[in-house]
Amino acid sequence: MKLTTLCDHLEIEFGTHILESVTGVELRQGGQPIRLFDTTKHSAEVFYRNDQRGKPYIQNFQTGSRIYPVTAYAQVHRLTMTDAIYELARTYGLEDGYYTSRQPFPQRNAPLTKPDYIPNERYEPCRQGFQRNGLFIWLSTIFGVSETYKAFELYRLGTSKHWVFENMFATTLPQYDQVNNLCQIKVIPFSPKTGRRAKPEQLPPRLNRKNESI
Template sequence: MSEHTYHLQKYAGTSTRHTCPQCGHKGEFTYYVDERNVPIDESCGRCNRERCGYHLTPSEYFKAHPTDKRNEFTTWKQPEPPKVIPVSYLPSSLLTTDTYRSENNLFRFMAKEFGTNKTNLVFDIYHVGTSKHWRNNGGLSTAFPQIDDKGRICQLKVMAYNPYNGKRMKKQDRAEMWSDKAQKYVPDTRPMDKIWFAGKTLLKNYEANLQQTFFGCHLIKASSRIGIVESEKSALICSILMPEITWITTGGCNGCKWTEKAVIKPLSDKRVVLYPDSGMVAKWEGKAEILRSSGIDVTVSRICEGLSDNWDVADVLLRERHVQKGMSIGEVMAYAKEIGVSRQITYNV
């Protein structure tokens, strides 16, 4: 009688990681398979997300399905503990002088808005680079390195922007993508936003263990007040318009796994204010609670509450700048208190 041994399927690319039946996350579920690499069932496996914790073993599956004939001649091998893969970092050579900055579409937009000198300064501080990955409107895409508090490059996020309005290119927007195979630009017809995490490609290792961090994390150590926003572009704009705060970004509501202890550790002993986009205050209040449970001094701003969809603090500051209409004394005092600079402001009434 043949005997089958079941084990967790070895990683062999994204095709071997599936959708978890409990939490619904794609690419996080590992099947139990037999010697021929055939899964027992789509429900029998383990979710890689610690927060989910779903794990249905072969023995548990067969107890729940006693009519499954495979159970009569099956022995189950306890899976070996997963190997700890060391964290990889990108080469520091990525931070060399950017000779294509004038072609960078986000730089073009910001230089028009704030002037070349201020834009160059903030691009230098955050080590923002230029990528040829996308080309549109006569310019190139923008590369945002995620540098940790020890100066290591954790990931490189590339995005395409419209140089005229500064908006990020979405899936419906036309852009050309560089093809290494063809050695030329080809139309990017894929139905997806123009966002690319380039780390594994740059390392030429698609199984590399890359752990993201805040964009701007390398600036935290020398700062006392930290403002956290979603968008990398917003951090750059806020750094110009409100430089008394050090601005960092999550890269999205759930980006860079920013509520995990390893990511928020550099925020210890800092005064942190979260600046959620309009309509996101409740979600970010939940995030704030997680940070507080780790001892972080954090408050949540409501400056965007009630504004148009997807507005953020950078939009608010730009609006005030464009209409050249300052806040009222009451608004200035309330906002100064919120960000912790009220003692530094003199009011002439």
């Protein structure tokens, strides 16, 4: 939730209660004289229930300024507006997990285990067998064998015997992170005639268990 949205929600829903907490006065009606920051003998500050947006506020007729609930809370407790919003959000249960200068961010421990990656050498055997790759065959009819091979090399596509569709093997689509770690491999069968992905009901999975290849 954006800070401005959170601030608006606090002031519309809980504004009167926030002003009561900083003034120490029960605010019952609009036009009620109060004393917040005005230190003169006869306070020029008056409480109003809502403005055109539905927010309660304190009008200072001496300075001609309006003081809204979150601003009043921040000034009384000597907080920044950001800290005041987060602190009030926790108080009224609007947001969890916010931390301010009064409540610093907790120290986070490093993960105990590193994420697992697929060894690149395990994937290299898939980078061949394009003459039986359904997607390769279809693209070759449009762009030619040479250009299709360049595209497969560029995107590191490969061939998998896990699926067979229209007498052709499936295509492997590797996914790498920003430092070139192989995170996962998608295996998708494509039609060599249309280039469309095979639907699940069109073929059963066929895993090459003999050599446990992808």
